[in-house]
Amino acid sequence: MRQFPAFFNLEGARIVVFGGGEEAARKLRLFNDSGADAVLVGGFEDVALAAEFARRAETVARADMARALDGARLVIIAEEDAGHRARALAAVRARNIPVNVVDQPEDCDFTVPSILDRGEIVAAIGSGGAAPVLAKSIRAKLEALLPQRVGDLAALARSLRGFVAEAIPEKTARRRYWERAFAGPAAEAAYAGDLERAEALLRQQARLTGRARGVVHIVGAGPGDPELLTLKALRLIQEADVVYYDRLVSPEIISLIRRDATRVPVGKSKGDHSVPQTEIHARLVASAQEGLRVVRLKGGDPFIFGRGGEELEAVRAEGIEVHVVPGISSALGCAASAGVPLTHRDHAQTLTFVTGHAKEGGVPDLDWPALARPAQTVVVFMGVDTAPVIAEKLVAAGRAPETPVAVIENGTRADELRVFGTLAELPFLVEEEGIRGPALLIIGEVAGLPAEQGRIASIVTEASGFAWFGADARRPDFKESAA
Ligand SMILES: C[S@@+](CC[C@H](N)C(=O)[O-])C[C@H]1O[C@@H](n2cnc3c(N)ncnc32)[C@H](O)[C@@H]1O
Numbered sequence: 404m405r406q407f408p409a410f411f412n413l414e415g416a417r418i419v420v421f422g423g424g425e426e427a428a429r430k431l432r433l434f435n436d437s438g439a440d441a442v443l444v445g446g447f448e449d450v451a452l453a454a455e456f457a458r459r460a461e462t463v464a465r466a467d468m469a470r471a472l473d474g475a476r477l478v479i480i481a482e483e484d485a486g487h488r489a490r491a492l493a494a495v496r497a498r499n500i501p502v503n504v505v506d507q508p509e510d511c512d513f514t515v516p517s518i519l520d521r522g523e524i525v526a527a528i529g530s531g532g533a534a535p536v537l538a539k540s541i542r543a544k545l546e547a548l549l550p551q552r553v554g555d556l557a558a559l560a561r562s563l564r565g566f567v568a569e570a571i572p573e574k575t576a577r578r579r580y581w582e583r584a585f586a587g588p589a590a591e592a593a594y595a596g597d598l599e600r601a602e603a604l605l606r607q608q609a610r611l612t613g614r615a616r617g618v619v620h621i622v623g624a625g626p627g628d629p630e631l632l633t634l635k636a637l638r639l640i641q642e643a644d645v646v647y648y649d650r651l652v653s654p655e656i657i658s659l660i661r662r663d664a665t666r667v668p669v670g671k672s673k674g675d676h677s678v679p680q681t682e683i684h685a686r687l688v689a690s691a692q693e694g695l696r697v698v699r700l701k702g703g704d705p706f707i708f709g710r711g712g713e714e715l716e717a718v719r720a721e722g723i724e725v726h727v728v729p730g731i732s733s734a735l736g737c738a739a740s741a742g743v744p745l746t747h748r749d750h751a752q753t754l755t756f757v758t759g760h761a762k763e764g765g766v767p768d769l770d771w772p773a774l775a776r777p778a779q780t781v782v783v784f785m786g787v788d789t790a791p792v793i794a795e796k797l798v799a800a801g802r803a804p805e806t807p808v809a810v811i812e813n814g815t816r817a818d819e820l821r822v823f824g825t826l827a828e829l830p831f832l833v834e835e836e837g838i839r840g841p842a843l844l845i846i847g848e849v850a851g852l853p854a855e856q857g858r859i860a861s862i863v864t865e866a867s868g869f870a871w872f873g874a875d876a877r878r879p880d881f882k883e884s885a886a
Pocket residue numbers: 626627651701702703704705706707708709731732733734737783784785786811812813814815816840841842843
């Protein structure tokens with residue numbers, strides 16, 4: 404872009420045109436509706452032109468040009484005579500006033516674009532003097548595209564700006580209101596010439612939008628057991644107008660949603676993205692903009708491998724009130740349910756959560772040597788399919804093949820399944836037990852503790868008749884279903 408386009412406010416400004424022919428008249432006409440005070444230095448010999456501008460422009464003799472230029476904002480020199488032109492240019496340059504000299508691009512501070520004028524809506528196509536005819540033909544194409552009454556719509560919008568700002572104080576919501584207004588029935592009414600109806604529609608929509616104070620709560624539903632919901636989560640799902648929920652949210656929890664609320668499943672299973680993430684964002688935003696109390700209910704905790712962060716950003720970006728309610732992550736729920744302490748002073752000083760599923764499929768590029776270090780627990784989410792590769796990579800990076808492992812499927816639910824074994828046995832455990840998920844892999848010495856306790860409990864049981872589900876966790880065929 405060689406020239407910077409800008410729209411000048413000329414209301415009450417002095418603009419000076421030099422000349423006395425048709426070109427000077429053309430330039431003066433450009434300023435007809437601008438509110439500028441036009442001055443013609445020179446004068447029209449043509450009687451018709453003189454009559455046309457008699458009231459619209461003050462005429463000053465060339466000898467008086469100094470007076471005419473006093474306080475001028477812009478100057479256009481449309482003199483055909485080279486001598487007149489040179490004297491005018493020298494006088495203007497001496498006063499540093501921006502000038503356009505017709506057909507003399509090298510002397511111009513600004514060029515006059517090809518103008519499409521629809522009242523409040525003005526488009527200016529410039530070529531910097533390179534190809535004015537091309538600029539004109541582009542303008543003609545735009546003319547055909549723009550509704551004739553677009554200026555009326557803009558004028559109506561101008562007259563309603565104060566009302567709309569008061570009705571919708573929040574800036575982003577207001578921007579969205581205008582976007583919808585200019586594409587909706589109010590715009591159509593204005594284009595059809597019915598400005599009264601257009602105004603009524605715009606006012607009504609602004610009142611509705613202003614009253615709508617939607618809010619989104621991104622809520623963790625925990626791993627499945629409804630008793631593991633937080634009190635806050637329970638209250639919010641019973642107050643919500645609409646609940647968007649994941650596949651991982653258990654039916655028992657869904658049954659707690661207020662009966663007359665709208666329930667929308669947006670769940671994903673691996674490889675089956677039933678509702679794309681961007682579509683989920685759009686639906687959350689649209690519901691809140693309708694003034695609804697929206698709950699986005701997610702399995703476990705929303706911020707642990709749950710895309711809660713992306714949803715928070717998307718909703719916040721639209722200026723909508725949004726809150727996050729944590730949930731019990733499946734890592735915590737499964738560990739508690741299986742009696743696996745994720746940290747332990749004797750066995751695990753570090754706890755790491757990783758995903759076993761890369762965005763583009765397969766195993767993600769993890770720091771295997773760091774994960775293979777002893778005295779730590781590694782919890783793998785979404786690792787059922789990739790369990791064999793995960794086990795192989797960890798052993799190759801130095802983790803002992805006999806490191807205990809627990810696989811917990813449907814943790815905290817009625818159909819929970821727990822399988823214990825070693826890292827070397829992991830692929831076998833998953834395959835043999837037909838684990839399909841949702842399941843977690845807990846890798847580390849702590850995964851062996853339930854088995855240890857089970858052995859002790861078995862001894863106690865023999866002596867006291869106490870019932871215990873435990874068995875030798877190192878056997879790959881060991882399986883324990885929750886009672
Ligand atoms: C997309 S992640 C969501 C994790 C969730 N935000 C959380 O904090 O638990 C889905 C993975 O979580 C794990 N998961 C979720 N619920 C589970 C459950 N009840 N039992 C076992 N694993 C579960 C599985 O590894 C599943 O593939």
